Amino acid sequence: MKDAPTGRIERIDALVTRVLAPNPSPYTYNGTQTYLVGTDDLAVIDPGPDDPRHLEALLAAIAERPVRAILCTHTHRDHSPLARELARATGAPVIGCAALILDDSGPRADAAFDRDYAPDRVLADGETVCGSGWTLEAVATPGHTSNHLCFALRESNILFTGDHVMGWSTTVVSPPDGNMADYMASLEKLMARDDALYLPAHGDPIERPQRFVRGLAGHRKQREGQIVRLLGETPHSVPALVERMYVGLDPRLVGAAERSVLAHLIDLRDRDRVRAEGDAWVLTA
Incomplete structure (x- = not known):
């Protein structure tokens, strides 16, 4: 990701492509990474900030294929706001984490909560969304936010980790909604899984993810x-x-x-x- 390929369609896996949003910052690294899952029909994970340039890039990547679901890992403003415009453009439902509104905006402007997020369906831990040749399972991972979800792509053994595990920095846990005990418990939950690859919303793909998560937990204990x-x-x-x-x-x-x-x-x-x-x-x- 060192070349920060904003707006470029990048193939990660037979079922996964990535499009980087144009919102780099000290807290988002090169920007928010939106993932498209599927070939004939699609799910879009973390549509990103409300930016017409990113919407244009996503619609180009979608290329008029049907979108079955727009999935949000959590409702910080660098993750969920574009869901509304993308839903209007594609007719897809917004699915995933629950709505969450707090007065606390955390340590940075782009971490403020998306007050207009209104999902058509909230996924509980273990619930799935399916399309042609793909299945995404919600994995509840509170800590960074209380409503945070990861999404497991069963066919590829990939976990989309949102901000719970990032590929370039440790995760900010900001009270009152961010909770360190919950965050550590969620790390333990991921260590018990057998995912082969993590795709975070910020930073590079994470290989050998269980070892990586053990390192994160060790860092927090230090x-x-x-x-x-x-x-x-x-x-x-x-x-x-x-x-x-x-x-x-x-x-x-x-x-x-x-x-x-x-x-x-x-x-x-x-x-x-x-x-x-x-x-x-x-x-x-």
Whole structure:
């Protein structure tokens, strides 16, 4: 993905093509990757931001084939808004995650929730959408957001991981909706599966995915350990923890780091390991 082929139709698998949206940022990498599943008829996964250039690119990739479903992994604004225009253009239903509206917008503008998302059908864990030669199964993976779904393509043993597992960065877990305990449980859930390849919404395909997920879980546990050690020295505020833990961090990413540290602290608090005292956090006795 280093050449950032925005708008180009790229074949990933016999059943999967990818079209990159023109929304690069420090939080989206080269942009949101929309996946088309199928040959004779299609599903579209994560249609992306409401951008007429991306709509044009998707319609060119669809090439007048019937679209059976427009699937959204979650409702951040870089994932679901184009579903409305794409549904109007194709007549396809919007299917997938539940609607979710919160006042909290997280650490960045493109992570704000899509307030206009209105699915025609919400998929529960294990429910499927089918077309000619393809079956997509919903895999509930709360954590990044409470409504996050991955989608498993049974015929190719591929998992579309949205923002739950990304190919270039760790996932932001931003309270109040983002939940670190749920995120870790969802990683454990994926480790128990036998998917051969992950296709994330941002970043490169992930081969040997179970090993990759173990690394993500280990990284989160290391971050938790850092927090506990630092609080063992003295009480810290969230900004003070980030300053100690993320040396040399791009200033544009400080907000995201603060949200993830807060998510760790809330998880530790819920396990009675830390408590808040004003703006500071301290270890419990």
